Amino acid sequence: MSVLSLSHVTVSFSGRAVLSDISLEIGQGQFIGVLGPNGGGKSTLMRVILGLVRPDCGAVQVLGAPATRGNAALGYLPQSRGAVASLRLRGWDFVASASNGQRWGLPVLGKAAMREVQWALDTVGAAGLAQRPLAEISGGERQRLLLAQALLGRPRLLLLDEPLISLDPHYQRVVVELIKRIQQEFGITVLFSAHELNPLLNVIDQVLYLGSGQAVLGKVDEVITGPVLSRLYGSPIDVVRLKERIFVMSGEVEVEKEAHAHHA
Numbered sequence: 001m002s003v004l005s006l007s008h009v010t011v012s013f014s015g016r017a018v019l020s021d022i023s024l025e026i027g028q029g030q031f032i033g034v035l036g037p038n039g040g041g042k043s044t045l046m047r048v049i050l051g052l053v054r055p056d057c058g059a060v061q062v063l064g065a066p067a068t069r070g071n072a073a074l075g076y077l078p079q080s081r082g083a084v085a086s087l088r089l090r091g092w093d094f095v096a097s098a099s100n101g102q103r104w105g106l107p108v109l110g111k112a113a114m115r116e117v118q119w120a121l122d123t124v125g126a127a128g129l130a131q132r133p134l135a136e137i138s139g140g141e142r143q144r145l146l147l148a149q150a151l152l153g154r155p156r157l158l159l160l161d162e163p164l165i166s167l168d169p170h171y172q173r174v175v176v177e178l179i180k181r182i183q184q185e186f187g188i189t190v191l192f193s194a195h196e197l198n199p200l201l202n203v204i205d206q207v208l209y210l211g212s213g214q215a216v217l218g219k220v221d222e223v224i225t226g227p228v229l230s231r232l233y234g235s236p237i238d239v240v241r242l243k244e245r246i247f248v249m250s251g252e253v254e255v256e257k258e259a260h261a262h263h264a
């Protein structure tokens, strides 16, 4: 059974199609890198899967049922996550605040929910952050807590919207390896959006590249090619491979780096 199935999905804002007639299928246990230019529709796609954005037309099936809000089988790490929690909150409370789908509130938890919070903290290797206030922990450590939040309820599909933003290369590697380990251990399907492909190259099964309203899903070698990316960027793109790394170039400019700088 496919975990995710989109059939002829179109999403537009103010008459402009961000996703245009997209069809794709993603199977169980896949690790998918979601890439594309700024505004290419990565966050929108995740919000469609979460049932937060309703397509103009087409069908979205998640784990065999139509996409709906509040699907407990989905875990989500949203992109906009700055300044949302009190910096006095301890790590444990921060994770607990996402329990019962209730983000940023402070619910009173029963024993089972408390065990679940502890499990999520242990799973992401953040038990040591439980008693520390958010103000005292680094961006990378906070990323672990956000991942712990997303794991509450043991989702079968994990949507991670730019978890590497503003992390240094070392911590990017730590986060990517952590998510890969969790994905393999629990057989979760992961959609992981990023501006750069290279940090994900060793872990992804497939890449989903979005741009110009279109989506191309496949193995890295099938998707990361000059012709495919030129179509998605709407301008000539060269793909340069160098020592196990891949550079997506528009003339002299490395487009993924540019997008990242713009975003950060």
Ligand SMILES: Nc1ncnc2c1ncn2[C@@H]1O[C@H](COP(=O)(O)OP(=O)(O)OP(=O)(O)O)[C@@H](O)[C@H]1O
Residues within 6 Å of the ligand: 013, 014, 018, 036, 037, 038, 039, 040, 041, 042, 043, 044, 045, 263
């Ligand atoms: N709720 C909305 N109302 C109007 N326009 C929207 C809305 N959500 C997204 N858009 C527009 O849709 C386009 C795609 O946005 P989206 O955030 O999905 O792209 P993205 O690939 O995640 O971009 P980035 O890499 O910059 O995060 C953008 O032009 C954005 O301004």
